[in-house]
Amino acid sequence: MSDLPALLETLRPQLLRYARLQLRNEAWAEDAVSETLLAALEKPEAFAGRAQPKTWLIGILKHKLVDQVRRHARECSITDEDGEDESLEDALFSASGHFREAPTDWGDPQAVCTQTQFLQVLDACVEKLPKQLGRVFLMREWLELETEEICKELSVTPTNLWVMLHRARLRLRECLQLNWFGLQPEAR
Amino acid sequence: MKLMITCRQAARLISAELDRELPWLERLALRGHLLICKACPTFRRQIRLMDQAMGRWRAYVDQGE
Numbered sequence: 001m002s003d004l005p006a007l008l009e010t011l012r013p014q015l016l017r018y019a020r021l022q023l024r025n026e027a028w029a030e031d032a033v034s035e036t037l038l039a040a041l042e043k044p045e046a047f048a049g050r051a052q053p054k055t056w057l058i059g060i061l062k063h064k065l066v067d068q069v070r071r072h073a074r075e076c077s078i079t080d081e082d083g084e085d086e087s088l089e090d091a092l093f094s095a096s097g098h099f100r101e102a103p104t105d106w107g108d109p110q111a112v113c114t115q116t117q118f119l120q121v122l123d124a125c126v127e128k129l130p131k132q133l134g135r136v137f138l139m140r141e142w143l144e145l146e147t148e149e150i151c152k153e154l155s156v157t158p159t160n161l162w163v164m165l166h167r168a169r170l171r172l173r174e175c176l177q178l179n180w181f182g183l184q185p186e187a188r
Numbered sequence: 189m190k191l192m193i194t195c196r197q198a199a200r201l202i203s204a205e206l207d208r209e210l211p212w213l214e215r216l217a218l219r220g221h222l223l224i225c226k227a228c229p230t231f232r233r234q235i236r237l238m239d240q241a242m243g244r245w246r247a248y249v250d251q252g253e
Contacts, residue, residue, distance in 0.1 A: 089199075096194065099231070106233065110240075122241055147207055158208075162200075170199075172238060
């Protein structure tokens, strides 16, 4: 299959972008993508006749990303930067534990989630998550690892992991409120 | 865990529902809170919308152009 190298060339930037998003480290992302491309080049027969070569490549990339997390487990381990920080919840809730600002109605999920522009805003919000929260959140939401496995790879307790996933969601929610739901429809 | 919980605690449980099965006592506390609170049912719909949206995002990354 002679056009495999050309296809890889075209898809490489996308693979790199998502590898960075997951790993939050330039060098590791480069390694994961290189390993993905090498694996693909070794198996031209697996590529032949695929309707969705990108899906195939992303599938390989996800395995390589887990490998990278494993390889750099110590550097990925959770520090106080995100692990213990309660400031976000303190900002959202009053001392008595009530919402300072009542959450607003975001409308029909089906109607919202099918809009490409909304998905682009969501993508940007995921990118803005702090390093450790972003890594953990995408291990769960993109790599679709079970919580037990994430705990094992990152040496965190389940309680700590749940708190981090919660903080990631709170941040994402703030970002979406600010950049999508809080805007007038014509400003989106 | 006490049965009367705050929004801050309820919000944690609403998030946790997506990651683990809540034990009955937590489920009960959350249910009780959702009945008397105006803000938390809306918050829960937001969190669930985000969960659906991440599913879409995943499909967009994995299969989209």
